[in-house]
Amino acid sequence: MIATALAVASLLGPAPAGATQPPVALAASPVRVRLIGKSTQTVRITNWGASRVVADVGTAGFALGLHGRPRVVRRGSGSSLAASWIAVRPRRLTLAPGRTGTLTVSSIVPRGANPGDHPALVLVATRPSEREGVAVRMRIGIVVDVRVPGTIVHRLALRGLRVRRSSHVPMLELSVTNRGNVTERIGPGRLRVVLLQRGRVVARPHSGRRELLPRSRAVEQIPYGGRLTGQVTVLVELREGVHMIRRRFHLRIE
Numbered sequence: 001m002i003a004t005a006l007a008v009a010s011l012l013g014p015a016p017a018g019a020t021q022p023p024v025a026l027a028a029s030p031v032r033v034r035l036i037g038k039s040t041q042t043v044r045i046t047n048w049g050a051s052r053v054v055a056d057v058g059t060a061g062f063a064l065g066l067h068g069r070p071r072v073v074r075r076g077s078g079s080s081l082a083a084s085w086i087a088v089r090p091r092r093l094t095l096a097p098g099r100t101g102t103l104t105v106s107s108i109v110p111r112g113a114n115p116g117d118h119p120a121l122v123l124v125a126t127r128p129s130e131r132e133g134v135a136v137r138m139r140i141g142i143v144v145d146v147r148v149p150g151t152i153v154h155r156l157a158l159r160g161l162r163v164r165r166s167s168h169v170p171m172l173e174l175s176v177t178n179r180g181n182v183t184e185r186i187g188p189g190r191l192r193v194v195l196l197q198r199g200r201v202v203a204r205p206h207s208g209r210r211e212l213l214p215r216s217r218a219v220e221q222i223p224y225g226g227r228l229t230g231q232v233t234v235l236v237e238l239r240e241g242v243h244m245i246r247r248r249f250h251l252r253i254e
Contacts, residue, residue, distance in 0.1 A: 115150025
């Protein structure tokens with residue numbers, strides 16, 4: 001039997017005293033790399049698990065689902081272009097428990113590449129490790145943002161808004177499109193939502209934090225609580241670079 005885990009890398013530490021160490025547990029620092037033009041950065045990979053690991057290192061494209069879920073894009077597709085601009089060394093790591101290895105990540109941008117942000121992943125995948133009859137594997141991804149110098153374009157659009165009731169929690173679903181060439185951030189301080197009835201403010205819901213990659217669309221779920229019914233006006237403000245875009249929506253909540 002083979003158990004696998006796939007995640008975008010996060011900061012992890014050793015297990016607390018008395019806790020059982022997992023057989024495989026890798027952590028990366030930093031968890032995100034930004035390379036501008038032709039540049040190089042190092043990433044430290046630590047094995048906090050109980051077993052010695054052998055890991056293969058490679059690159060792939062990176063995308064986010066409509067609701068912000070990270071996704072690995074296979075090499076060869078249009079959205080994996082930046083993966084071919086990245087070189088990583090070494091291509092294999094062998095780490096004893098508690099030990100750390102270093103990866104060198106470099107970018108070479110081809111002539112004629114479009115200005116802006118181009119996301120990719122460095123993938124670190126362990127080989128199967130036998131533990132109590134189960135072959136455990138783990139794969140983590142370090143996000144690499146390759147910035148091509150040139151004219152930066154911020155171009156967000158508020159496409160639509162609807163009401164959705166999920167798990168008894170009323171939600172607003174805001175559709176946002178990024179037509180620019182840089183990664184935009186959505187969340188507190190950048191997105192403001194106000195609900196009004198008969199000209200009176202009845203709610204100021206808050207959104208979570210997420211990113212919107214260039215040339216992509218997102219659906220931001222915003223819980224608004226309360227027991228609102230009837231006609232509602234929703235004012236939405238979203239920061240776009242140094243500017244603010246605004247739109248007013250009219251909804252009926254049943």
